[in-house]
Amino acid sequence: MPGNRQFLGHPLGLTVLFLTEMWEMFSFFGMRALLVYYMTMRLDLAQDHASLIYGGYAALVYLTPIPGGFIADRWLGKRRAVLLGASIMALGHFMMAAETLFYPALITIAVGNGFFLPCLASQIEGLYAKHDPRSKGAYNIYYVGVNLGAFLAPLVCGLLGEVYGWHWGFAAAGFGMLISLVIYVAGLRHLPAEVTPAVRETPATTDAVTVRARLGFLLGIAAIVVIFRGAYEQVGNTVALWADVGVDRQVTSGWSIPMAWFQALDPLVVFAATPLLVARWSRLAKRGIDTPSLLKMAFGATVVALSYLLLAGIAGWTGSQGVHAHWGWLVGWFVLMTLGELYILPVGLGLFGHLAPEGWRATCIALWFFAGFFGNLLAGALGTLWSRLSQPIFFAVIGAVALCSAAMLFGAGLRAQRAQR
Template sequence: MNSAADKTWFGQPRGLTILFLTQMWELFSYYGMRTLLVYYMTKQLLFAQEKASFIYGTYTAMAYFTPILGGAIADRWLGKRNAVILGGSIMAFGHFVMAFEPMFYLALATIALGNGLFLPSLPSQINDLYAADDPRRGRAYNVYYVGLNIGGFLAPLVCGTLGELYGWHYGFGAAGVGMFAGLVIYIAGRRYLPPELQRRAAPAVAAQDARRNHRRVWWLLLGVGIAATIFRGAYEQIGNTLPLWIDTGVDRTLGGLTIPMTWFQSLNPLLVISMTPLLLMAWRRRAAAGRETSPAMRMAIGALIVAAAYVLLAAVAALAGEARVGWAWLVAFFVILTLGELYILPTGLGLFAKLAPQRLGATTVASWFLAVFSGSLLAGVVGTLWSKASHAGFFLLLAGLAVVAAALLWRLDRPIRTLS
């Protein structure tokens, strides 16, 4: 008799659909709040740009630092399922609290704390859905990435429109509803999820050998994490300084109407959804021809593509001078940036999950989010330079950060291939 875990939807375990639908709504809540955050601080709370950028960077950094503790708590005590439910409940409460202006900082802290339990515990269950030799496992993270980006696409359209046109607090409230919807889906679909692994004490000799092997893995993952940190210092500007440029430097008129500034942030997840199937098809053909690209090299290529996207913005901003640039250039930027993102971000998450020591899945995935933490913190610091540099110079700086990340990933490629 087939178990629930053996049943499939769209050729993948049903549990994968439950997991990406859950995180789809979590990402709806996160992107919905993130879409409004800088605008809310500068337009409603009247914070200076430098202060708003620093708070944005600190918040996103802490939202990805708490998973380090949350992953360890999930692996050692709570279990992944309980951690997802508890963390999601705390996050939903924090999103609703965002609707009350005097509780702004408390709301940010609450969301970050809940995220610590939720974030590493959900994607770390993907690996447990597949046997070690299952060929579908390598593509699962890209499929998962498409699913959750549906939430990222809807968030600016729903939360952004509500916040921009009807009031910021309506947008924040909608984000809370999204987080609650994700919790309902996860609880309803628990029978399709992989069972929790029981913790057993390993024999002393086996444990000693495992520690030696794990030490090399951790050092290599640290190198990848440093590269990801540098990369995210550039990438995270799409939610920090780029919205400010969209507001003041982009001509958003179309047929006599003005496109809401928050709508442009739906372009990135929409492109993820539309471009991933084509990219996966191309990668499958390369693999069938024996020319599959290794994970670290694929990530390096992605960082270079993102660098090219920022070079495009630098050139457009320099040529425009004081004039606003056409919104079509912004669309071209997002197409190039998203292509690079698809090379690096799902691949990095999948690499960390693949190399995770047994029974340390949530902790290892949390280590990937540590790079997101440090990269978001770096993005906040880099964002404070927006008002001090020309737009073209700032975009070139971001391109330079992406190139440095690509160089480091290229150097790590050979030692990582020996472990894969």
Template sequence: MSQPSNWFGQPRGLTILFLTNMWEQFSYFGMRALLVYYMTTTLLFGQEKSSSIYGLYTAFAYFTPIIGGTIADRWLGKRRAVIIGATVMAAGHFMMAFEPAFYFALATIALGNGLFLPTLPSQINDLYTADDPRRPWAYNVYYVGVNVGAFLAPLVCGFLGETYGWHYGFAAAGVGMLAGLAIYLWGNRYLPSEAARQVLPPAKAGTHRGRDTVLLLLGIGLAVTIFRGAYEQIGNTFALWMRDDVDRVIDGVEVGASMFFSLNPLLVMVMTPLLLARWKKQAERGRELSVMHKMAVGALIVAASYLLVAGAEAFSGGGRAHWIWLLSYFLLFTLGELYILPNGLGVFARLAPPKLGATTVASWYLAIFTGSLLAGQVGRLWSHFGHAQFFVMLAAIASCAAVLLYLLDGPTKRVLAQAQARVADDLTDVPEGIARPQNA
């Protein structure tokens, strides 16, 4: 059984990973909040070019983890990969403060992200025993860290960028990355030793891989790719709509468009504990939705959020929509996000074979890579459609993803049950001298 923890009812290492991730996300979302505005106003790129660059950057930021996860698993180890990746990313963020280094800076951030992104969350599973009831929800707790950083980022980086100059906002993102690195280095003693986490002898290392698992991961990846084609518009075409088509005057003061991005992470922090409490009660009554049904519901809720924006555009009659529509959109969008994204990451992590945790988690980011590429191409249609029509199209894309996720429910239940059974068998079979996992 799991051992008690002194930090918020969870292993101490989860707090370290939470805080490290929080500051990394501060740097990422701080830069992302400014990127499209910076390209269209300072670099004077057209809308289609800006959308393409945004899509390519976010795509390759999630492609490099596929290579980085393999490097971490085979050679560097998770800890060194996080440290090197964070250092490289910080350098890239500081480069964004210089216009001639724009493309090189984006490439540098993407490369550092490749080492950092898959290796940090892949350490969560090592904090728990296989039968620990806290483990499935640990990724929702971790996801709050994503959104604490994402909440602070537009307020700090967005304010500095829009008030004093874009380069100040980009530099603040670099400072945030360094803060995350410092926390990780300080908290290393609370993280599990990689050597001590060897649960299975090398001969058994591949027993968790199978045809059914690979096919399931591909199916979920396809559904998430489709979903991200709509989801990723929040930082792309939706950002343009928010800037140009929304009346953002509140009590006589016009609020900067980038600062509204803080609504999404703020709502994540508020809604996550309420949602976890609801799921816990449902589980106690035997009525909790399966993971795939949760993800399908999330995609449908995001679809509804885009239909709401389409309604706002139609209701405004060519004028600027009231900011209350923006608030309503973020409420729906965030609720849908909480149903789909943390649960998807959790499924991939729970299916990870021993010694391939970072690689398997990296395959989750492959879906984000392909989805971001799709989103970049979808975003190019912004200038060719009416805005209401465009948002209806996004709702249709998210709904298609929901249907596919729903159809994957049966295979997911079966493969997760098989994986859990194999873990239980392996732990009863561990030879002497091989350490069993313990709580940090």
């Protein structure tokens, strides 16, 4: 265990991880906020082609944590993996400044992310003693860091990219990654010490059976989350395109809201609503009411589904009237969708962290992110329907996909409850 220094009632190491992830997310979402626009407006790629590239890149970002997390657990160690991954990612972001390096840059960022992503979040559990009640809320706090960086990214990188040139936005993302690396190095003394992977004992046979059972259960949940992400990941893809072609972004006669700024709404709502949700869950827990994680996740997926169905209704009404939707509707959609997100993404991350067998934590966290691999492939494929379907029907299809995942999570939650009785 690291030292006893605390900040806001939590170990100081959580602040280090929070800030490290915040700046990494600044770089990641800063680049992502520009990616579709850059491909369609600068590289002159067709929308369906750009959607497949976007989905393929996002999928690769969630595939590489599987080998990265396994390598860290078995040989490299979490600390070295984070340092290596952050350095590689910074290089990839700076490579984005050159159009000829576009595809190599995407691959470089994804490879670095594979070492960074699972090995940072998997250090949270080591900050707390076993059964410390603060550990559950730690994942929600960490998720705020994720979204604070994601909130700042479109405002800074998006503005630089749209107004001053795409390469300025990509360079800003690169500097964000460097800041993340510096913070992590400066705060290493506050993070949990780790056992050298090479000297870990081989688990007993009974432990091996437990490990397989846990991994099998988590793999099943990850498979369901794939379906959810197929809907959720439209935020930076087709929803971003709708903000361009279907929304009236004009605020005054001389100023319209930049397209990329809407991408900041999701993390802004996360930042504002998380303390309220954590406080509410803590009050309920003190009264003996603790909703199982899978049922929370099912509720969240249902809310996301309803948000897309609402978007379908808005697109249908404005289309029939021959007008663009007021930007306030898009703001309202982001609020509703993000409230649903808070019940599934940080909750799922915490579930995988808590259930991870010792010595397999980075691998299990990687398994959670691995759902994003197939989820983004699905999202990219679904995104190609944008050019073939009307906007209302497209958003209704996405809502149905999210609703399907909600039903499966609810069923898995009920089965898990019966198995514990």
